[in-house]
């Protein structure tokens with residue numbers, strides 16, 4: 031039996047896709063993170079990185095997977111219409127999310143996929159979809175031995191849900207699109223306590239957030255690498271991934287923030303497209319760069 035638990039980054043950019051010569055190293059696709067628990071497939075968010083993931087999964091055969099949505103902002107769902115397996119009758123997709131106050135997950139996805147903004151209706155897809163609603167504090171089973179715990183965080187326009195996915199004693203926490211407070215968010219510290227990998231919204235520098243140059247970003251619903259290292263230390267996580275990079279951040283800019291974070295919390299790294307992190311049960315975590 032395959033005991034491997036791995037995380038692969040398919041999209042790490044915040045807000046909008048940013049292809050171009052300055053983002054070739056880190057990647058320009060928006061939020062999409064694959065989690066494999068042995069043979070079982072999961073994906074956090076359906077940003078533009080999901081197109082490549084769909085091609086990879088389809089090449090392996092019929093797709094039976096779980097899509098876990100943090101919230102319904104465009105940069106987290108826009109890749110779904112280009113996720114090839116939804117056009118295959120053999121595909122089964124469990125979709126987990128928190129309903130927005132004004133619109134359920136199913137209706138939001140259907141609204142994104144219909145003319146005049148897209149030629150195909152969500153309702154006409156041949157793939158099978160099972161919707162699962164999850165609320166703050168709930169723990170649900172999303173697979174064979176796979177538990178998902180949900181927590182409500184701090185993001186404008188309907189809020190956001192963070193998740194802790196646990197399988198065979200290992201866990202990953204996906205916490206993007208959240209704004210930190212003056213102190214470490216106790217809800218998030220509790221969710222992330224002792225996790226193997228914390229993936230955290232690190233869109234801004236503290237200077238950008240405060241507005242030292244340009245408009246302050248307070249109230250915009252995003253966080254900083256500095257709040258990330260504070261959280262990582264407070265929650266005693268094993269590794270911290272800077273995620274949801276600002277669209278204006280070049281490869282060099284991301285590398286500079288990664289260095290600053292590492293100086294404060296050694297096991298920090300910047301999420302990059304193609305990066306795979308394996309969570310070993312006992313013998314320490316491995317990491318390799320995929321082709």
Ligand SMILES: [Zn+2]
Nearest residue numbers: 044045105207
């Ligand atoms: Zn976002």
Ligand SMILES: [Zn+2]
Nearest residue numbers: 101103185207
């Ligand atoms: Zn958002």
